[in-house]
Amino acid sequence: MPEVTAESLRSAAEQLLELADDVEESIGAREDLDAVIADLRIAAVRGFGPKPRARRGESGKDKVLAHLMAHIGEWVHREELAAISGIEEWARRKREWSREEGYDIEERGGFYRLNNFDPDESVARAWRIPNEIRRRSGSGESRILALLQAYEGKVVDNEKLRYVAHIPSAPRRTRELRDEDGWPIETHVDDPKLKPGQYRLASSDPSDRRDIRQRLYPEGLRERIFQRDEYTCQMCGRNRERAEQAGDSRFYLEIHHLNAVADQLDGLSADELNDESNLVTYCHRDHLQETRRLHERLREQRRPRS
Numbered sequence: 001m002p003e004v005t006a007e008s009l010r011s012a013a014e015q016l017l018e019l020a021d022d023v024e025e026s027i028g029a030r031e032d033l034d035a036v037i038a039d040l041r042i043a044a045v046r047g048f049g050p051k052p053r054a055r056r057g058e059s060g061k062d063k064v065l066a067h068l069m070a071h072i073g074e075w076v077h078r079e080e081l082a083a084i085s086g087i088e089e090w091a092r093r094k095r096e097w098s099r100e101e102g103y104d105i106e107e108r109g110g111f112y113r114l115n116n117f118d119p120d121e122s123v124a125r126a127w128r129i130p131n132e133i134r135r136r137s138g139s140g141e142s143r144i145l146a147l148l149q150a151y152e153g154k155v156v157d158n159e160k161l162r163y164v165a166h167i168p169s170a171p172r173r174t175r176e177l178r179d180e181d182g183w184p185i186e187t188h189v190d191d192p193k194l195k196p197g198q199y200r201l202a203s204s205d206p207s208d209r210r211d212i213r214q215r216l217y218p219e220g221l222r223e224r225i226f227q228r229d230e231y232t233c234q235m236c237g238r239n240r241e242r243a244e245q246a247g248d249s250r251f252y253l254e255i256h257h258l259n260a261v262a263d264q265l266d267g268l269s270a271d272e273l274n275d276e277s278n279l280v281t282y283c284h285r286d287h288l289q290e291t292r293r294l295h296e297r298l299r300e301q302r303r304p305r306s
Helices: 003-022 029-048 060-070 078-085 090-101 121-126 128-134 140-150 158-165 170-179 212-216 219-228 240-245 262-267 284-302
Strands: 105-108 111-114 155-157 198-201 253-257 279-283
Touching: 003 029, 060 078, 060 090, 060 111, 078 111, 090 105, 090 121, 090 128, 121 128, 128 140, 128 158, 140 158, 140 170, 140 198, 155 158, 158 170, 170 212, 212 262, 219 253, 219 279, 253 284, 279 284
Parallel strands: none
Antiparallel strands: 105 111, 155 198, 253 279
């Protein structure tokens, strides 16, 4: 060991002994202790070089979990955990341990508490797909779509969407996938059993794409029409529950205009488009069929009479 390092360690040791003797009387004990600790770290680097890469099973993460397990059920401040591990970015680390491995770790104002020794395997399993998608290259929007497709027909919440997307605007990107690309993504507006911030992709089948002109109807208007019609298709009489009982998991609702079809909707004034007396709730399949019938009727009317 270089002489300068040995001298530094002896000096730090002497200061620690003095602090130990005077700790109860010293008003600045914490500041003095931090200064000694800084001197020790400097001596360690100068004498032994940078800290080597942790060996397997001795990472900062392993040390944190071991420390939390040694203090199970106790609140431990992040500075204490950082001191033994060198880890920062605690919010991200806590999410990793909770989501990837299922550890029940609480966080409150910079303090952390491990509530159980054993991780919850079901929690870890639920986050495996989001974890895998999160690591994919590409845009945040592409990862959102991949997540919705992986959980097709099941509920996905904002937390998972933001997690895989790496962007705070995940809800807006999800709406764009619905309104601009026609993916049939349902929200609480389409199904009252969904809560705000929850989404469900009804189908990945290209034939089930949503009519992109549905974006012409404001969300509040769509919700009023669906509520008025009790979230039930006024053509076939099915709601989601009846459709699923019949084996149709690709069921979802759309707004149908009784007096205009397809590109005619683009030419309507706002008052004509949003007149609720002309709007009705249809399921996607019946909406397609009725749209085809209206198109055929219009073509028939345009044919020259002999």
